[in-house]
Amino acid sequence: MSNLQSGKLCQTMLTRLFKINPNEIDTQLIFEAADILKKGGLLAFPTETVYGLGANALDEKASKKIYAAKGRPSDNPLIAHISNMEMLEMVTKGDLSLAEILAKEFWPGPLTMILNKSEIVPYGTTGGLDTVAVRMPDRKVAKLIIENAGIPIAAPSANISGRPSATCVEHVIEDFDGRIDGIVDDGPARIGLESTIIDLTSDTPVLLRRGFIRAFEIEKVLGTPIEDTFGSKEPDKPKAPGMKYRHYAPKSTLYIVRNENKIKELVNSEQGKTIGVICCEENKGKYEKCNIYPIGKKSKGAEIAKNLFAALRRLDDDNIQVAFCEDFSNIDHGEAIMERLYRASGGKIIL
Ligand code: TXA
Numbered sequence: 477m478s479n480l481q482s483g484k485l486c487q488t489m490l491t492r493l494f495k496i497n498p499n500e501i502d503t504q505l506i507f508e509a510a511d512i513l514k515k516g517g518l519l520a521f522p523t524e525t526v527y528g529l530g531a532n533a534l535d536e537k538a539s540k541k542i543y544a545a546k547g548r549p550s551d552n553p554l555i556a557h558i559s560n561m562e563m564l565e566m567v568t569k570g571d572l573s574l575a576e577i578l579a580k581e582f583w584p585g586p587l588t589m590i591l592n593k594s595e596i597v598p599y600g601t602t603g604g605l606d607t608v609a610v611r612m613p614d615r616k617v618a619k620l621i622i623e624n625a626g627i628p629i630a631a632p633s634a635n636i637s638g639r640p641s642a643t644c645v646e647h648v649i650e651d652f653d654g655r656i657d658g659i660v661d662d663g664p665a666r667i668g669l670e671s672t673i674i675d676l677t678s679d680t681p682v683l684l685r686r687g688f689i690r691a692f693e694i695e696k697v698l699g700t701p702i703e704d705t706f707g708s709k710e711p712d713k714p715k716a717p718g719m720k721y722r723h724y725a726p727k728s729t730l731y732i733v734r735n736e737n738k739i740k741e742l743v744n745s746e747q748g749k750t751i752g753v754i755c756c757e758e759n760k761g762k763y764e765k766c767n768i769y770p771i772g773k774k775s776k777g778a779e780i781a782k783n784l785f786a787a788l789r790r791l792d793d794d795n796i797q798v799a800f801c802e803d804f805s806n807i808d809h810g811e812a813i814m815e816r817l818y819r820a821s822g823g824k825i826i827l
């Protein structure tokens with residue numbers, strides 16, 4: 477365990493780092509990390525999807541600290557993370573029958589459900605909505621922290637608002653060292669994309685964000701079709717408030733390019749700038765006179781999903797001005813990957 481220190485401006489506090497060995501969990505460290513949450517502080521911790529920036533979901537003041545630390549618009553609600561079904565009942569009201577069916581199949585895991593909120597959940601956590609997003613993460617350390625805190629934990633992805641989500645502790649340190657009370661590190665996130673979000677408050681369940689769990693898997697379990705909002709005709713009025721904000725965006729101008737030969741052409745025409753290409757492992761030898769960011773084999777969509785956010789952050793680290801990314805539509809988990817890329821690029825697609 478150590479205190480992180482560095483000389484960046486705007487740092488006001490010492491951030492404590494809890495280094496935890498997932499194979500030999502030090503329960504005293506879990507207890508001390510959870511204590512930060514109990515006392516109304518901010519603690520970043522790993523989940524199986526991405527790192528989360530946690531605070532007591534039932535304490536409006538604590539939730540507000542999350543918005544301040546991330547620079548997050550206050551109408552963008554937070555997900556309440558729980559460790560058991562009693563907590564689900566605590567934070568919601570109304571019919572839980574669909575939620576229970578999905579929980580049985582997918583929890584703990586990368587699925588967030590939107591339900592009607594109970595009175596104890598403050599509007600400061602739900603961005604003023606009468607609904608609440610709930611998820612039971614599938615990571616031992618996350619579960620132990622929530623259990624020890626004994627309260628639902630509001631946790632958005634642990635990145636400064638607009639930046640790519642944090643998939644390893646280095647990303648969290650980069651964004652929050654000196655700005656939050658603690659960071660728990662037990663290794664990189666296993667999945668690397670945020671959870672699938674499904675809204676269960678209307679007659680037809682609505683998919684608000686694509687993720688590792690696919691629409692067809694949910695439909696199979698529910699036995700009914702669900703609605704997918706991706707590419708909605710009302711992009712300014714999305715049902716998940718967070719979806720209207722620019723997200724995952726690198727500082728460089730990023731384009732998704734459908735054709736690999738077109739990428740070669742574009743790299744040539746942009747010479748003089750620092751250029752990056754995000755591609756599959758198989759194509760890393762194809763491009764010249766640019767920085768190459770291979771993110772996994774095309775045959776292994778899960779690997780590409782896991783490495784995507786780190787690659788977007790590396791574009792910033794390397795001061796890339798223009799970046800081109802291959803099209804990953806036709807691989808496993810391609811839909812969720814392309815949803816992130818679409819938003820990271822601000823919808824800039826070159827055919
Ligand atoms: O995998 C994940 O879901 C990660 C980890 C840490 O659990 N968390 C995460 O949180 O991605 P965040 O805040 O980055 O994204 C949550 C999304 C936002 O787009 C937000 O607008 C939406 O969920 N959301 C939260 N509560 C909602 C609600 N009551 N109704 C509609 N959308 C909601």
Ligand code: MG
Pocket residue numbers: 632633641
């Ligand atoms: Mg996020």
